[in-house]
Amino acid sequence: MKQKLCLMTVLILLFNSGISHTKEPISNEVLIGNMQSAALKFMKSLGKTLQTAMSTNGPEAAIQVCETVAPNLANQLSKETGWKISRVSLKVRNPLIGTADLWEQQQLRQFSARVLSGEAGRNLEVIFVDSRSETNIVRYMKALPTAPICLTCHGSENDIPKEVAKTLNRLYPFDKAKGYKAGEIRGAISIQTRSQ
Numbered sequence: 001m002k003q004k005l006c007l008m009t010v011l012i013l014l015f016n017s018g019i020s021h022t023k024e025p026i027s028n029e030v031l032i033g034n035m036q037s038a039a040l041k042f043m044k045s046l047g048k049t050l051q052t053a054m055s056t057n058g059p060e061a062a063i064q065v066c067e068t069v070a071p072n073l074a075n076q077l078s079k080e081t082g083w084k085i086s087r088v089s090l091k092v093r094n095p096l097i098g099t100a101d102l103w104e105q106q107q108l109r110q111f112s113a114r115v116l117s118g119e120a121g122r123n124l125e126v127i128f129v130d131s132r133s134e135t136n137i138v139r140y141m142k143a144l145p146t147a148p149i150c151l152t153c154h155g156s157e158n159d160i161p162k163e164v165a166k167t168l169n170r171l172y173p174f175d176k177a178k179g180y181k182a183g184e185i186r187g188a189i190s191i192q193t194r195s196q
């Protein structure tokens with residue numbers, strides 16, 4: 001009998017440990033916290049890769065980081081999390097993946113207005129939870145301000161080296177992402193999903 005009880009306890013423990021590993025629904029608060037961390041991870045990882053590429057191989061070679069590494073990183077993060085993650089802007093270089101939807105456009109305008117009234121772009125973020133639908137839609141955006149390093153490819157004619165401008169013109173004939181000044185909102189990281 002004693003042995004049986006002992007076996008049962010072991011089984012219950014095993015069963016419980018199995019349960020604790022199954023995916024439980026998470027609250028919107030936790031979800032939003034996870035989105036904030038993912039956006040930061042995306043920004044940091046891209047910034048680091050860009051900086052290294054710029055200082056090792058020069059800005060022309062670094063174009064590739066924005067052209068391939070950035071979308072790949074967004075795709076990889078989207079796969080890992082199950083969310084839709086992208087970089088959006090009001091003045092896009094790549095209209096296929098960078099075009100903002102209506103809600104994103106409104107938030108980007110708000111971000112720019114807040115920067116004009118003195119707020120620091122790097123602190124700007126917005127959260128939206130649509131609780132009307134059966135399964136909530138949760139959206140998160142983090143502003144991407146134009147840092148001095150961005151001007152090499154997104155600044156005015158004087159900021160962009162000739163060879164870089166040439167390559168950009170060839171790759172992006174409909175490029176609108178030029179003429180930015182340091183501090184202005186260049187775009188945002190946008191994340192959306194349905195919460196469980």
Ligand code: HEC
Nearest residue numbers: 062063066067087089092093094098144150153177186187
């Ligand atoms: C070496 C050149 C280069 C530098 C430096 C650079 N970018 Fe870009 N950026 C690009 C290219 C090329 C694209 C288009 C990528 C694509 O094809 O999806 C792009 C796209 C973007 C997009 C996506 C929206 C769009 O316009 O298509 C954002 C947002 C962006 N860049 C922000 C920044 C920020 C912020 C910085 C500075 C931290 C920066 N970039 C620095 C070349 C650059």
